[in-house]
Amino acid sequence: MYERDEVRYLCPECARAYRPGMPLQGVLEVVFNWELLRARWDATDPDWHLFTPVESEYLPPFAAGGTPLMRADRLGQELGLWNLSLKNDGLNPSGSLKDRASFLVVAEAIRLGEDRIVTASTGNAASALAAVCAAAGNEAIIFVPATAPRAKIAQILLYGATLIPIAGSYDDAFRLSLEYTAAEGGLNRNTAYHPLTIEGKKTAGLEIFAQNGMQAPDVIVIPAGDGVILHGVFKAFADLRAAGFITTLPRLLAVQADRSDAIHRFFSTGTYADAPSPDTCADSISVRTPSNALMARRALQESRGTSATVSDREILDAQALLARTTGVFAEPAAAASIAGLARAKNAGWIDPDEHVVALITGHGLKDIDSALQGIQMPPAVAPELEAVKKYLADGRP
């Protein structure tokens, strides 16, 4: 256990064996003073800030989180689930759940008086950091694979961040950003490497609990790349249990793309190996070496959870199903939740009556090119009623 200003990133002891290119060791977790928290807690007017490790005065002027939890009855009927809800984090200001982590790391940078914040990202963490830095007036230095979806790159540039597009993978960007901060300074926001990324993502879990009438659902479905959202949501319920507010954790279902499946294989076999070629249309969960593989596995074990993998075909089908039954347009990584949920339901891991919350982690407009793969653009119709009738009679594409 360390005091907050004794260490910044990983546990110095456990991380001795860590080298860039392997899953992080010594990822730190924030521990609260539960007695103090309980003493200050007022159940009639809950102050969720008590679960936040940065003082309110440092929070940047940016509205991260506070996204809706909505019932999804039509989608539930399709999947054979009678109590299904969506937590739609695509409605964050930059369009993904990553705003939560960036928000808290920028708050910490403000507390520390660090002006520059550095991150590696597949695209969403970067656009989130760029957005929060724009609001706070901090400098963001961002390493992303040059192949990231164009909308995410456009966001980063418009928010005024310094973009370094890497001719390489996300894993290359991760390593480079660590080398850069070691040599040039600034606060590194890499996922799990900075412990407050977990605390930031934790707020999604706390909100699910609060919006569900101060109760944990039975199951929460979470797409997993580095496994930090998974860990963060787990930490929410672990903290609620430590505070004495719940006794049972929700079971967590982690969903990965079938070639980007290092956490899935680690959880199912107990042996860690990289995902050698993590190609998937779900760019936000494409990772060879999940930085948070160790804690992700623990989150699945302790929550009596499980993991599933899904193909790109299943992801794109789920994206379309989700859109036409709920009105929620999710990016492929977020739609993976629904594809994995279908798998777990069919495998009998979920009962039809259980209360399931699927976390939708990013907005569909972030990656329009993937969505277009499953859609045929209709030809233009002449502006005459006869042409419209003929078009409809011929059957829309």
Ligand SMILES: *Cc1c(COP(=O)(O)O)cnc(C)c1O
């Ligand atoms: C980052 C991200 C994920 C995966 O989160 P990890 O913490 O890397 O597991 C899933 N979906 C979207 C849209 C994301 O941006």
